[in-house]
Amino acid sequence: MKKALILAEGRYKTTDGKTAHGLVRYSKRFKIVGVIDSTLAGKDAGEVLDGIPRNIPIYGSFEEAVAENPDVKYLIIGVATPGGYLPPIYREIIKKAIKRRMNIVNGLHNFLSDDPEFSRLAKRYKVQLIDVRKIYRDLKIPFTGKIEEVKAIKVAVLGTDGAIGKRTTAIMLHEAFKHFGKKSVFVAMGQTGWMQGAKYCIVMDSIVNDFVAGAIEDVIWRAWKEENPDVIVTHGEGSLLHPAYPGGFELIASGRPDYIVLQHAPARRFFDDFPQYEIPPLERYIQLIELLSGKKPIAITINSERLTKEEALQKAREIEATYGILTRVPLYEGVEDIVKAILEDAERLKAVTQQEVAANASQML
Numbered sequence: 001m002k003k004a005l006i007l008a009e010g011r012y013k014t015t016d017g018k019t020a021h022g023l024v025r026y027s028k029r030f031k032i033v034g035v036i037d038s039t040l041a042g043k044d045a046g047e048v049l050d051g052i053p054r055n056i057p058i059y060g061s062f063e064e065a066v067a068e069n070p071d072v073k074y075l076i077i078g079v080a081t082p083g084g085y086l087p088p089i090y091r092e093i094i095k096k097a098i099k100r101r102m103n104i105v106n107g108l109h110n111f112l113s114d115d116p117e118f119s120r121l122a123k124r125y126k127v128q129l130i131d132v133r134k135i136y137r138d139l140k141i142p143f144t145g146k147i148e149e150v151k152a153i154k155v156a157v158l159g160t161d162g163a164i165g166k167r168t169t170a171i172m173l174h175e176a177f178k179h180f181g182k183k184s185v186f187v188a189m190g191q192t193g194w195m196q197g198a199k200y201c202i203v204m205d206s207i208v209n210d211f212v213a214g215a216i217e218d219v220i221w222r223a224w225k226e227e228n229p230d231v232i233v234t235h236g237e238g239s240l241l242h243p244a245y246p247g248g249f250e251l252i253a254s255g256r257p258d259y260i261v262l263q264h265a266p267a268r269r270f271f272d273d274f275p276q277y278e279i280p281p282l283e284r285y286i287q288l289i290e291l292l293s294g295k296k297p298i299a300i301t302i303n304s305e306r307l308t309k310e311e312a313l314q315k316a317r318e319i320e321a322t323y324g325i326l327t328r329v330p331l332y333e334g335v336e337d338i339v340k341a342i343l344e345d346a347e348r349l350k351a352v353t354q355q356e357v358a359a360n361a362s363q364m365l
Helices: 015-025 045-050 062-068 090-099 116-125 132-136 166-179 191-196 209-227 249-255 282-293 309-323 336-364
Strands: 002-007 030-036 074-077 103-106 129-131 153-159 184-188 231-235 259-264 274-278 299-302 326-328
Touching: 002 015, 002 062, 002 090, 015 030, 015 045, 015 074, 015 166, 015 191, 030 045, 030 062, 062 090, 074 090, 090 103, 090 116, 116 129, 129 132, 132 191, 153 166, 153 249, 153 336, 166 184, 166 191, 166 231, 166 259, 166 336, 184 191, 184 209, 209 231, 209 249, 249 282, 259 282, 259 336, 282 309, 299 309, 299 336, 309 326, 326 336
Parallel strands: 002 030, 002 074, 074 103, 103 129, 153 231, 153 259, 184 231, 259 299, 299 326
Antiparallel strands: none
């Protein structure tokens, strides 16, 4: 894998740092050798993130980071800001990186390759400016209905808010299905998934709205057609009810998941980046998913931010008892129980279908 540094100056320990968080937790495209954020210098990026050391140091400056990693060739912009703009203080660091002949990977709406200064420098020092959202910007695929051909079990993780851990839980489910001996494919719906190395990926929020449904259908269909997996795991973007980052409706409508897992952060009261908007009760999301998809979530997964381990586990038990839906804290309990529940239910439905086919055949004789 290619070695990469992540730039998350001043934002690693915020929800804006979610691109960095995803890459620190899981990366198949880049080997992450460090994070740059002077406010957390000297700490381990994994330990800061979720208490699990991952031997990824946080550096106080770009100079310190490259001094310890002289052979690193990539700098990844590790933040997803509201509106997708480049934080102004990042410009000088990016220019230093280009002058050291480092390629820049950027998931923001603010395309570096359209910036005359960055573009000129990149040409002069012969490096790439990889704007991930730009790769998918002109994708224009209409919805056709071929999603009905997909025979794999389709699992989607949706959330009660943006930046709440949907992709992370989806990847955990994907890995757990493989552990259970199933062939699983992870389909990413955002730029961080591309950076993490997902073979099947779109960036939903960079596509013209008319073609979002078709792009979702097509990437799931291609994953099934080319890999013939038992399971496809994907995730929504934003939230079903977030005023600024709506997402999930298109995935339910055009991805037509067989099972939906709902990611929730019980201690989070207000929508990400919009403290004037309170997150609606969990019950409303459950009802909404049931109305849209015809079934309740198969499970609820808990983001334990601002909760101790004991508090998170207690919340999970309370939610499970209240709604009668399997609830787990992935960080502490894993997702294996959810995988078992999905596989058992899929087997049950398969048996029911076979019985119905046999009964219909019998009536025709």
